[in-house]
Amino acid sequence: MNSKYFTSICAALHAGKEIMSVYKGSDFNVEFKADNSPLTLADKLAHLKIVEYLEPTGIPILSEEGKHLPHAERKTWTQFWLVDPLDGTKEFVKRNGEFTVNIALIEGGNPVFGVILVPVTGELYFGGTELGSYKITNTQSSDYERLDDLISASKKLPFQKTERPFTAVGSRSHLSPETQDVFDMLKDKHGDFDVISKGSSLKFCMIAEGIADIYPRLGPTMEWDTAAGHAIALGSGARTYRHDNGEPLTYNKENLLNPFFIVERNMSRV
Numbered sequence: 001m002n003s004k005y006f007t008s009i010c011a012a013l014h015a016g017k018e019i020m021s022v023y024k025g026s027d028f029n030v031e032f033k034a035d036n037s038p039l040t041l042a043d044k045l046a047h048l049k050i051v052e053y054l055e056p057t058g059i060p061i062l063s064e065e066g067k068h069l070p071h072a073e074r075k076t077w078t079q080f081w082l083v084d085p086l087d088g089t090k091e092f093v094k095r096n097g098e099f100t101v102n103i104a105l106i107e108g109g110n111p112v113f114g115v116i117l118v119p120v121t122g123e124l125y126f127g128g129t130e131l132g133s134y135k136i137t138n139t140q141s142s143d144y145e146r147l148d149d150l151i152s153a154s155k156k157l158p159f160q161k162t163e164r165p166f167t168a169v170g171s172r173s174h175l176s177p178e179t180q181d182v183f184d185m186l187k188d189k190h191g192d193f194d195v196i197s198k199g200s201s202l203k204f205c206m207i208a209e210g211i212a213d214i215y216p217r218l219g220p221t222m223e224w225d226t227a228a229g230h231a232i233a234l235g236s237g238a239r240t241y242r243h244d245n246g247e248p249l250t251y252n253k254e255n256l257l258n259p260f261f262i263v264e265r266n267m268s269r270v
Helices: 002-023 041-057 089-094 147-152 177-190 202-209 223-235
Strands: 030-032 038-040 061-063 079-087 100-107 110-118 123-128 132-137 155-157 166-171 193-198 214-217 239-242 261-264
Touching (some): 079 223, 132 202
Parallel strands (some): 166 193
Antiparallel strands (some): 030 038, 079 100, 132 155, 214 261
16 A cells, blocks of 8 residues: 555656646646636646556546546446646646645545645645655655655654644635635634635645644535545544535545535534
8 A cells, every 4th residue: 555655646746847847937828627717738747647657556547637437437436546636727827836736545435645745845745544644845756765765754744833823724716705704703713813825735734734723615626626635634633524514525426526614623613
């Protein structure tokens, strides 16, 4: 299993190189998909590189930029890779650096391992319930031969909490009125309260690190947007649950749209 985890990390790192080759260019074209979400050459190149690395594992791949098989076929999968080759394409187009590569391994509908790479900074987050979760900065897959070596060079999440206000993190480009209502409620409850805006799956990373206490997402997301961050948050001791009934998010549903959800460091309900 560790070899599969390490393969997914290598896939993310090499996808990040593909993304940066486009990002550093003078200009790039932006297409729009049927749902009006942006698509660039970087999304496509990252998808191809990830598939190149993950296909030899023999585990099925469900990628945002790949072919989406009908649920009648997907529902037979006991495990699969769930991939967003470039999460935060809007942030990529804005050139603000807040975009990521997301790869998760799903077993029985649950995220067991996740990888998130921030291509611009070289920050790498990885982990899950089996291993715990970790962060390392400016790594290359060629620097390490095994997952154990990478873990030894990484810092375990969460980091030691420092004195700060109760902190929520929200979407930079998709803040809904419902989410704002939760922020207002939290401000009334905690008084000393702060909100940080971040793009892509970096919001999960902030929870995993312990920089933020809660991430309410009362707006649309897809399974590939959340699975890697969900796994890493779990490995750091955080919790991700549905806003409507408190049950954990699950994956490989017939409809790949997520319900509204909450990610938090403590176990109390909102």
